[in-house]
Amino acid sequence: MLKPPKGMTDYLFEDAEKLEWIMERIRNVFIRFGFRPFVTPALERFEVLSAKGGLGEAVKDEIYWFEDKSGREIALRFDHTMPLARIAAAHPDLKRPIRRYCIGRVWRYDNPQRMRKREFWQADVDIVGSESVFADVECVGAVCQALREIGFSGFRVRVNNRKLIESAVRVFTDDVRTVFRIIDKLDKIGPEKVRDELSGVCNAESVMRLISLRGEPEKILSQLKGEGKQEILEFFSLCRRYDIPAVLDLSLVRGLEYYTSLVFEIDAGEGVSFGGGGRYDSLIGIFGRPEPATGMSIGVTRVFEALKDSVERRRIFVAVTDTELAEKAIDVCAKLRSAGIPCEYEVCGRNLKKQMEYADRTGACTVVILGKKELEKGQAVVRNMINGKESTVSLDDLPNALQE
RNA sequence: GCCGAGAUGGUGUAGCGGUUAGCACAAGGGCCUGUGGAGCCCUUGGCUCGGGUUCGAAUCCCGAUCUCGGCCCCA
Numbered sequence: 515m516l517k518p519p520k521g522m523t524d525y526l527f528e529d530a531e532k533l534e535w536i537m538e539r540i541r542n543v544f545i546r547f548g549f550r551p552f553v554t555p556a557l558e559r560f561e562v563l564s565a566k567g568g569l570g571e572a573v574k575d576e577i578y579w580f581e582d583k584s585g586r587e588i589a590l591r592f593d594h595t596m597p598l599a600r601i602a603a604a605h606p607d608l609k610r611p612i613r614r615y616c617i618g619r620v621w622r623y624d625n626p627q628r629m630r631k632r633e634f635w636q637a638d639v640d641i642v643g644s645e646s647v648f649a650d651v652e653c654v655g656a657v658c659q660a661l662r663e664i665g666f667s668g669f670r671v672r673v674n675n676r677k678l679i680e681s682a683v684r685v686f687t688d689d690v691r692t693v694f695r696i697i698d699k700l701d702k703i704g705p706e707k708v709r710d711e712l713s714g715v716c717n718a719e720s721v722m723r724l725i726s727l728r729g730e731p732e733k734i735l736s737q738l739k740g741e742g743k744q745e746i747l748e749f750f751s752l753c754r755r756y757d758i759p760a761v762l763d764l765s766l767v768r769g770l771e772y773y774t775s776l777v778f779e780i781d782a783g784e785g786v787s788f789g790g791g792g793r794y795d796s797l798i799g800i801f802g803r804p805e806p807a808t809g810m811s812i813g814v815t816r817v818f819e820a821l822k823d824s825v826e827r828r829r830i831f832v833a834v835t836d837t838e839l840a841e842k843a844i845d846v847c848a849k850l851r852s853a854g855i856p857c858e859y860e861v862c863g864r865n866l867k868k869q870m871e872y873a874d875r876t877g878a879c880t881v882v883i884l885g886k887k888e889l890e891k892g893q894a895v896v897r898n899m900i901n902g903k904e905s906t907v908s909l910d911d912l913p914n915a916l917q918e
Numbered sequence: 919g920c921c922g923a924g925a926u927g928g929u930g931u932a933g934c935g936g937u938u939a940g941c942a943c944a945a946g947g948g949c950c951u952g953u954g955g956a957g958c959c960c961u962u963g964g965c966u967c968g969g970g971u972u973c974g975a976a977u978c979c980c981g982a983u984c985u986c987g988g989c990c991c992c993a
Contacts (some may be wrong), residue, residue, distance in 0.1 A: 517966095517983095517984070517985095520983085520984065520985090563993085573993070575919075575991080576991065576992075576993075577993085592992095592993060593993060595992080595993080622993080623990075624992075625984085625989095625990090625991095626921095626985080627987060627988070628986080628987065628988090630992090636930075694989095698992090737961080741992085768992095772993065833952095833953080834952095835951090835952045835953085836951080836952085844962090865951060865952095866951085866952055866953055866954095867950075867951095867952090867953065867954075868947095868954095869953085869954085870953050870954035870955090871953095871954050871955080872954085873954065873957080874954040874955050875944090875954080878954095881953085881954085883952075883953070885952055886952090887952085895952090895953090897953075897954090899954070899955090902953095902954085902955095904953085
């Protein structure tokens with residue numbers, strides 16, 4: 515009754531502050547990379563969402579959808595890429611390339627489990643209208659920089675090209691889809707089980723040898739035939755300029771129908787992915803004139819789970835020694851607020867001891883105490899709640915004294 | 919959609935057929951009408967929900983819901 519719906523979470527105070535801090539950081543980096551925001555509806559027409567990858571009615575099992583009161587089929591967006599594709603097709607007037615970011619909630623009707631919720635946040639960057647690898651590396655570079663500024667450094671960007679792996683696998687079997695689905699599980703179930711499953715479909719040893727190639731891209735690619743090698747090499751040559759920790763990984767597949775060329779995944783270690791993306795040159799054509807596009811997305815909720823420490827907030831509590839001074843506290847708060855300092859005062863009329871306890875429990879770093887004696891001299895007591903030290907400061911200097 | 923393990927105040931737990939359902943922390947108040955994180959005292963608040971077995975169910979059985987893990991799927 516009092517719980518949120520299945521697979522959804524309330525984020526209170528510290529958690530919400532952490533979540534918002536993460537999104538602020540990401541947004542800040544995206545803006546610095548010259549991306550601009552789209553804000554799109556949480557709801558889309560079902561036909562728009564089902565168009566993706568030709569999944570059709572099957573996506574109904576995996577997303578939230580319903581009929582509205584007029585019998586229209588409506589669904590909650592499950593990523594930010596479909597709305598982008600819709601908009602790109604609807605607005606041929608928008609100057610290309612479209613560089614847009616979008617940070618917001620998405621919903622999927624999955625069964626919740628580890629690292630998997632029904633409502634979560636994604637932070638996307640996309641570039642529509644460029645077929646160049648520069649567009650891919652720009653998106654990946656922005657995402658890597660955002661993760662670094664949140665405080666992560668141990669991640670790797672796994673890189674593959676669907677064209678390459680597809681033509682390489684096609685040598686052994688026509689059933690590329692099944693083979694992709696199996697090798698995509700490599701991280702999860704390990705090489706032995708992948709080999710077992712592959713042996714029912716094709717020459718398992720050959721495919722295993724293919725996907726376990728590691729090392730310098732030039733060396734690996736020189737052993738392979740097929741399309742898509744050039745994009746990979748160009749991508750790796752540009753990575754250094756962005757400080758992208760890229761590794762070529764032929765076992766990375768990501769999605770079955772959706773991506774057309776380069777694909778990426780942020781590998782945070784221990785099988786956890788912080789996000790991914792790739793090139794989807796055929797998607798927008800479903801809605802209108804075909805045009806190339808690439809994008810990358812951060813799973814904000816997963817980043818949140820991985821970030822253990824909560825974020826420090828500088829908050830100030832203005833206490834009064836006597837309820838008669840409550841109105842004076844409003845004036846002091848107003849002064850601090852206009853100086854950009856987050857603060858609050860006592861709105862329950864409790865005594866000083868209770869005010870101090872409240873300030874302590876809610877994590878205020880400083881308490882400004884307004885007492886009659888000091889106010890007569892235009893002063894107030896400033897108490898540092900971390901070390902308990904107090905000093906007397908004139909009201910005019912208060913914003914400066916609290917600025918640090 | 920499928921499989922497994924769970925569910926006791928806000929949180930963490932004890933109880934495992936008959937208890938006034940215990941404890942700790944948190945929350946509200948007091949000892950203390952100019953000082954928090956210590957102490958003492960008081961208060962509020964609980965057996966996830968529905969059925970069944972039984973004289974009697976938090977406890978046993980069935981179902982639902984939710985949580986956690988796994989499968990399917992992962993856009």
